Amino acid sequence: MSTFDTRTDRDSGEASEGDQTFVSHLAELRDRIIRAGASVIFAFIALVYWSPDIFRLLARPLMENLPSGGKMIVTDVTGSFFVPMKVTMAVAFVVALPVVLYQVWAFVAPGLYRNEKRLVVPLVGSSYLLFLCGMAFAYFVVFPAIFRVMAHYNAPLGAEMTTDIENYLGFVLTMFIAFGVTFEVPIIVVLLVRMGALTVEKLRKIRPYIAVCAFVVAAVVTPPDVFSQLMLALPLIVLYEAGILAAWLFVRNDASASDDGPPAS
Template sequence: MNDRPGAADAAPRPLPIPVDMSAAPHDPHDSPEDGAPETFISHLVELRERIVKAGAGVLLIFLGLVYWAPDIFNLFSRPLMQALPKNGHMIVTDVTGSFFVPMKVTLLVAFLVALPWVLYQIWRFVAPGLYAHEKRMVLPLVVSSYVLFLCGVAFAYFLVFPTVFKFMAHYNAPLGAEMSTDVDKYLSFAMTTFLAFGITFEVPVVVIVLVRFGIVSLEKLRQIRPYVVVGAFVIAAVVTPPDVMSQLLLAVPLWLLYELGLILAAIFIRKTAVPDTETEHLPVVKD
C-alpha cells in the first residue's frame, strides 16, 4: 500500500484519441450546415413534406390550366395538323381518348412550368448535407440543365416535328392513302421525341461535370470523338422513329452539343486553373 500523500487521489491520465484529419474538410467554412443530428424517421418526414409541396405546386398549376386543355392540345398537335393534307385529320380509337389525352398534355405542361418549384423542394431537402463549394455549383448546373431541356423540347417542336411530318406526308401522297393519326399514338410519339431531345441537349452539362470532377480528362473526351459520333447515330436509331430524317435531326445536334461541351469545358478549365484547397492535396491521375 502506497502511503505517499496524494497517491490515492491520483487518477490515470486518459489516452489521447487519434483523430483522422484527412477526413475533415480543409476549409472550416466549407462544411455542411451544423445542427442537431436528425434521425432516419425525421428525414423521411421531411422528404414526405417536400414531395407533398412539389406535388401541390404541380396540381395548382394544372388546375389553373385545365380550362384551356383543348386549346393546349390544339397547340400541341399543330405541327402535325399543318403537315396533313386537306383530307387528313386526327382520330380517336378509345372512348375516353378525347378527354384523357388533352388532360395528359395539360399535366405535362403544368409539370414543365412547375419544374423550378419542384427542383427548389429537392434543393431544400439535400442542401443541408452539401458543402459550400457543392452549393455554389448546384445552382448554375440546375438552371442550365432546365434551360437546355426546354431548348431541346422547343427544337423538337419547331424544327423536328414539321420536318418529319412533311417528309412522311410527302411519301404518303403517291400511295393515295388517307393520312390519319390516333391522338393517343401521337401523344406517345411526341412524348418520346420531347424526352429524347430534352436529354440530348443536356450533353454540354454532362461533359462539364465529367471534366470538373476529374472523372474523365478533356483530352480523353477529345480522343473518343469518333466513337461519340457513331454512338450518336446508334442512340438516334434506337430512340427516334424508324426514318432517316428523325435520326439525322437527333444525331447531328447530339454531336454538335458534344463539341460545344468540349469548348465550354476548356473555357471552364482555364478559368479555374488554380487548384482549390480540396483538390491541391490529391494526386494527379494521368491517362
C-alpha cells in the same frame, strides 16, 4: 454505476439520436414531396380549363403538314377527354419544374459543401433552360420536318394519313424527352470533367465513338428515315463539342484560380 453500464447508456443515447435524425429526414422528405406535388397540381388546376387549346397547340405541327383530307382520330371512347388531360398534366409538370427542383435542392443542400452549393444552383438552372430549348427545337424544327416527310411518303401509296391522338401523344412525348435529354449533353460533359471521371483530352479522343453512338441513338428514337435521324444526331454531336469547350473553359478557370493564391508574406 459500472463502466459497462455507462458505455451502454451512451451507446443507447447515440442510437436514439440517430433514430431521431433519420425520422426527421424522412419527415422533411415527405414535406418536400408534398410541396413539389402540390405545385404540379396547382399548375394543372390553373391550366385545365384550356386543356383543349393546349392539345390543339401540341397538334399544330402535325395538322399544318397533313395532306388534304388528313385528320386526327380517336379510337378510344374516353380518349378525347383523357388525352388533353395528360397533355395538360405534362405541361403543368414542366411549368412547376423549377419549384420541384427547388424542393430537391432544399433537401440536399445541408449535406453539400459551400463550393458544391455554388455549383448546383447555376447547374440546375442551366439544365432546365437547356431542356426547354430541346423541347422547343423538337416542336418548331423537328416535328414539322418529320411530318412533312411522312406525308410525302404516304402520297405515292394513295393512303389517307390519319393519326390516333393517343399514339400522337406518345410520339411527341418521346421526342420531347429525347431532344430535352440531348440538349443536356454539355451539362453531362462538364459534370464528368468536374468529378474527374474524364479529362478534356479523353473527351476529344472519343469523338468518333460519340458520333457513332449519336447515330445509333437517333436510329432508335426517331422514325425510320435518314432525315429524322440527322435531325437528332447532328445536334447531339454539336452539343458534345459545346460540352468539350465548356469543360475546357471550366478547367482553365479552375487552374487560374488555383494559381492566383495569396502573396507570400
